[in-house]
Amino acid sequence: MGQAARSAHRACQRRLWADLFSQHVCCLTLCNADTCSYRALSSQKVTKVSNPAEYCVNLVRTYDYENYLCCLLLPKHVQRAVFAVRAFNVEIAQVRDVVSEKAIGAMRMQFWKDFLGSLGKGVPPQTPVAVELSGATEYFKLPKRHFNNIIDARDQQLNKDGFSTVQELEKYAEVTASSLHYLTLACLGIQNVHADHAASHIGKAQGLTTVLRAIPHHAQRRRVYLPLDLILKHKLSQEDVMRGRSDQSVLDAVFDLASTANTHLNTARSFTGDVPREAHVAFLNALPCDLYLQRLQAANFNVFDPKLQVRVPSLPLRLWLQKIKKKY
Incomplete structure (x- = not known):
């Protein structure tokens, strides 16, 4: 097989798998949204985002593609929750790269610390990741210490060069x-x-x-x-x-x-x-x-x-x- 043929074959293979997983993800976010029956999501509406679950999936797909593929292969009843966890990680990991001042980065980290401290005590902040993570944490009783550990470690790195x-x-x-x-x-x-x-x-x-x-x-x-x-x-x-x-x-x-x-x-x-x-x-x-x-x-x-x-x-x-x- 010549180089041109191999390149065409690889391109075709990529399109095939992209289409396959694209169809699968639409199914899990739109058709199976009630699988987990998140009590915390039952009455929530997020401004400018019609589907928080889909937002989380797209965030992971864009910035953490390999783990996006891995999430798709998880049992369906946990996919939505794990996508929320991964989306939270993307949000936290991006802070250092997207903020120009350390003070602003610290404020973003404090937002997530406050969010975790308020879990189960009322309506979560109206951001897609916060709403989804609130539902996932409540439904699966996820240990909050792991989220806090992630935030603390990332927060400390804001003030370090390596x-x-x-x-x-x-x-x-x-x-x-x-x-x-x-x-x-x-x-x-x-x-x-x-x-x-x-x-x-x-x-x-x-x-x-x-x-x-x-x-x-x-x-x-x-x-x-x-x-x-x-x-x-x-x-x-x-x-x-x-x-x-x-x-x-x-x-x-x-x-x-x-x-x-x-x-x-x-x-x-x-x-x-x-x-x-x-x-x-x-x-x-x-x-x-x-x-x-x-x-x-x-x-x-x-x-x-x-x-x-x-x-x-x-x-x-x-x-x-x-x-x-x-x-x-």
Whole structure:
């Protein structure tokens, strides 16, 4: 098959899966809106947004596409709630990038802190994510501590320029990414120590991988979030990173962080036999993380390789196969 034919085939495949999931998401947000029977949503109306559930889905699809695909493969009765949780995470994660002043970012974080403190005490703020999250939290009795942990960790990062050590980055990933897994498990009604251990390590792997994937994005904004101990260990010049250079010191630092992320993935998968099979679907997002690390290795750990910025066309199919095989 020639290059042109392969390109056409890939384009056709992308359109096919985009159409398939587009139809599926319309079904889950519009036709199955009553599945969860959110009591908190029964009398709510959100200004300028006719369907808060659809708004949350679109927010996740736009800014967190891989987890959007994973959410679509969850059992239907929890999809709406998990989309609300993921939309909340998008809102919080975007604060640093969309605000020009730290004071404004702090005000946004305080809004969400106040919202969590008022849950169950009255009408939630009339924003789509707040309304949906209020319903999801009430219906599934989601632990508010995980939401508070996410906000506190993101809030602290507003006043910091990076991480001092890899261990500090791992702790941050545990509080943010792993907390989302804990909340997904709560929606599924799963309480299992092995599932929690797997969630912890997958979250850490995702957090480290996210830092690696975002290096080109941050470099364009003259930011470097590689942990300081790695920078010192490899005598790395931050200016080289910001200029997009792939010197050996940059490759070595990336290799170290990627190896740590891969270790967490392998540790999480070592619990496969002990994790309840119905919990495996909560960890499907381990696959995109794994695929990126594999592609990074193939690129000789050059995070600036343009191929790493392109989506994997077969990801929807591979996620579906993982679900069928009950693997993560």
